[in-house]
Amino acid sequence: MPSFTNLLVVMAIAFGAPLLLGLFPRIQLPSVVLEIVAGIVVGPSLLGIAEVDQAVEVVALLGLAFVLFLAGLEIEFDKLRGPSLRLTGLGFALSFAIAVVVSYGLKAGGLVDTPLLVAIILCATSLGVLVPVLKDSGEITSTFGQLIIAAASIADFGAIILLTIFFSGEGGTGSTLLLLGALFALAATVLAVVRGAEHSMRIRDDLLRLQDTTAQIRVRAALLLLVGFAALADQLGLEVILGAFIAGAIVSLADRDEVMTHPEFRRKLEAIGFGFFIPVFFVTSGVRFDLDALTASASNLLMVPVFLLALLAARGLPAITYRHALDARHTAIAGLMQATSLPFIVAATAIGRELDLIDAAASAALIGAGLLSVLLFPLGGLLLLRRAPAAAPRPLMSGV
Secondary structure (H helix, E strand, O other): OOOOHHHHHHHHHHHHHHHHHHHOOOOOOOHHHHHHHHHHHHOOOOOOOOOOOHHHHHHHHHHHHHHHHHHHHHOOHHHOOHHHHHHHHHHHHHHHHHHHHHHHHHHHOOOOOOHHHHHHHHOOOOHHHHHHHHHHOOOOOOHHHHHHHHHHHHHHHHHHHHHHHHHOOOOHHHHHHHHHHHHHHHHHHHHHHHHHHHOOHHHHHHHHHHOOOOOOHHHHHHHHHHHHHHHHHHHOOOOHHHHHHHHHHHHHHHOOOOOOOOOOHHHHHHHHHHHHHHHHHHHHHHHHOOHHHHOOOHHHHHHHHHHHHHHHHHHHHHHHHHOOOOOHHHHHHHHHHOOOOOHHHHHHHHHHHHOOOOOHHHHHHHHHHHHHHHHHHHHHHHHHHHHOOOOOOOOOOOOO
């Protein structure tokens, strides 16, 4: 019978981390950083108070699914079109090219064993971290903010697709692409069915009647999509995180509440994810963190700043594609901020460890670099934004 003792320790950290940061507002630190660090402290690497048992494993797995589900939900597809899509798409292609070159350089230096996996890991951007930062700075609706959000959305989606194509499936890349096509076709069908159902007055009235009762029917429908697509991806031999991400994207595309009949729907989903499952995933990632492998030698520790610079190169340099839409200063700030990445690094390194494609030291160093990126890059971007004059709006069509 599973024990709840370890889950209790993990949940205590999940509760205490944001509370502590709230008591000391001058410490501008994302709670996810404190959650992972606290998990390292209580885990086997240091105090040995908690370990990952069956109960923690199940909740953390659901937390991983929720991270990607809410990432898909955050994407504003209406803004991913036209010049914005072309700019950020070109930026991601350049990002992947730089990441491949950097990763093969790291392989030549004996730092990594699977450069393609590392290149994919370096391509992601943490949309969930950047959205609140841009909101707080008042830049969420500016050309600057929208380019960063579009770039982060493309980066998250592209990284997940690349990870699935190259490191999922058992019959090679061709069969994986066919399975991906089937999964996307099913997603399009489900989206069409959901949109069609919402045009039915009878179904719409039933949803309105049940959405705020104990039935919480919209929440249950969203969770059904999450579990359903995660299970389907798993059965097809694809990554579960892809299924979760697609489920979030379906909800984002289907949820068009122009008349505000269900304004609390997304908040409820965020409450479930951020209130329980997601913090457990991050604390558990800290508990699993192999600090001994990272500190076994000076060369292992050196990998952390090396990976941090690699992340900055892979995600920061492609911001040069925004030079016709932003001034030079805001282009540089965009490059710094979109180099922020952590959730995908944690997820992808976990997959790499399961497939024996990455060793414990490299995995720990990549997560360490991700922690530093979340700590340094958004804060550095905000400081530079405060000193920078307001960006003069430029049409995205310029130079595109």
